[in-house]
Amino acid sequence: MLSIKNLQARIGDKQILNGINLEVKAGEVHAIMGPNGSGKSTLASVLAGREDYEVTAGEVEFRGKDLLEMAPEERAREGVFLAFQYPVEIPGVSTINFMKTALNKVLQARGQQTLDAVSFLKVMKEKMKLVDIDQSLLNRSLNEGFSGGEKKRNEIFQMAMLEPRLAILDETDSGLDIDALKVVANGVNKLRSSSNATIVVTHYQRLLDYIVPDYVHVLYKGKIVKSGKKDLALELEAKGYDWIKDEVAV
């Protein structure tokens, strides 16, 4: 589904990604872990198409297409979804209106029937249950005045609505207490299927107790320095990141 080869990227003069290689197949969950500043969020942003980053080398294929050529909205329509580490507050735009516009744009691009207000609300109500989100929250301006947990649940709600093929969760666990984390993880798990894939970007292993990965990769200084199965995450939790740094240095 996703094939990243020698991906290099920078922001301004600062080189952040130094040659990432990663293959993700349908049905898989990959965790990307690593110390702060290793390039985890940059990788997520580059895949979603954030313009601040300049790709200096490498290629990314998504379902056989050149992902890097696409505008962010085209990527979304192709089925890439980024759950933001810091979801943006947009005063005056209600979540419901925003989601209706977004979903219809995506459906249209996929050649599917767009939804009228009634069918949209029906779909919305089903998806709300997945993340235990209240409609009063969705009537409000997008993320404005939401708590950290509400913002993250709103991200997963949007993911449920758009049914992406590849979901990238960028530090979705940061700032969540354990109950909120369970709700969010539970939502993600219900959305998993054999036809979609998930990349979980996280600093801590904690989230991976609930969203169990097939593969774990350790990112350090803009490169994947170690890959393994889910046990690697436990090892990182127990030993910290220093042993990885030492191993790389040798």
Add this chain to the structure above:
Amino acid sequence: MKWLSEHAENELISEQVSSKSIIDLIDRQVGLHPKISALREKGREAFMRIGLPENKAEEFRHTPITRLLQKNLSLDPKENEIGPLKVDAGVDAGVDAGVDAVRIDGLDAYQVVFVNGIFSPSLSTLPTSSDIVVKSLADAVQAGEPVVLEHLGQYADVQTDGFVAWNTAAWSDGVFIHAKRNAVIDKPVYLVYWHQAETQEVISVVRNLIVVETNAQLQVFERYGSAGSANHFSNHVTEAVVQANGFLDLYTLQDDAGKRYQYAFTRIHQAPTSRVNTYTFTFDGKLVRNTLQLALDGEGIESHMFGLYLVSGDTIADNHTVVDHRQPNSFSNEIYKGILDGNSKGVFNGKIYVRPQAQKTNAFQANRNIIMSDGASVNTKPQLEIWADDVKCSHGCTTGQLDEEAIFYLQSRGIDKDTARAMMLFAFATEILDNIKHEGIRHYVESLIRERLHQ
């Protein structure tokens, strides 16, 4: 007093435009009454003395209105035979189609149309109820209406503003609206200021008087429109008095796509516990200069001033507002928002005066702008002059671009950049729209905004 000396700073000179010629241009044999003739004479004297504002005058620092008028309009009456008195009944038929264009489907309102500054009976639909008088101001003066004689010229100061002086001397017509005691007027009075500027320039001088008596409620919706490609200018002065516990909602829609230059001066005098909401929408025109002044002359008053200028091309939208708190325990809130594209220019100047006796005043002001292009600009200046010590006042202004991070967020959900921008701009305008109380007007203004934002 300090608040008066403010005006004295304006360096107004009279030699730039021949004062005599302007007066001559529209030296009307209308609205004849000894008291009003004396008022006209007072206006003429004042205009001879102060003339139009010098281009560097503080109140017009960013809007060189006199220079633009000299450049784009001939103010010599001998060279063009236009003017309100030249408009005869036959013109009405010619403007039908145009005025139809500004008629609003589904808006149930009394309609008052002025063509080139003259009341058009055939295009107007006036109320028949005895609760309210809506008529031509010239007719009302002619008939010696006591309410007109009592209030006309009592609120707009001829001594400091050259346009007001000119208007006072030379107004051709306008509306007189009188909502009587306890009357709740069922639908808005829709005022259309139409210019027929097909081949020749038009200059109109319009004077309005609105009197809302005790406990009465009135909604007024005014709008500018034109036909033709000639330059035209309107000098409007509106005086409104809202008596104790009265309610006035004043909507102004400035979306004349023709080459209109305009000066609109509005002064509203509020008695105790009265409520006033003003809504000023500026979407088009060559030059729009609004001077809006509220005098809160009593306790328990509440006033809201909302403004939205959404302009592009080379439009200049200039809003100068004044809120004058004269008595204790009143509340005013002002919020003006601007979206500027192309080479358009915005000016916001908001004055708040809190006089020494006006303790426990709450006065708030905000001006927020979004600049969409390199060629667009805005000058914003809050001016708070507070002499009372127990008050709550605040002001804030921001000018910036659309939040790129927010646009990316919307894009990442499948929404293209243009739609994302339009959504955010519409959301920005929503704060003003949501405050429109009249549903029909809100829907209409909303449709205009959507059209302009291509949403």
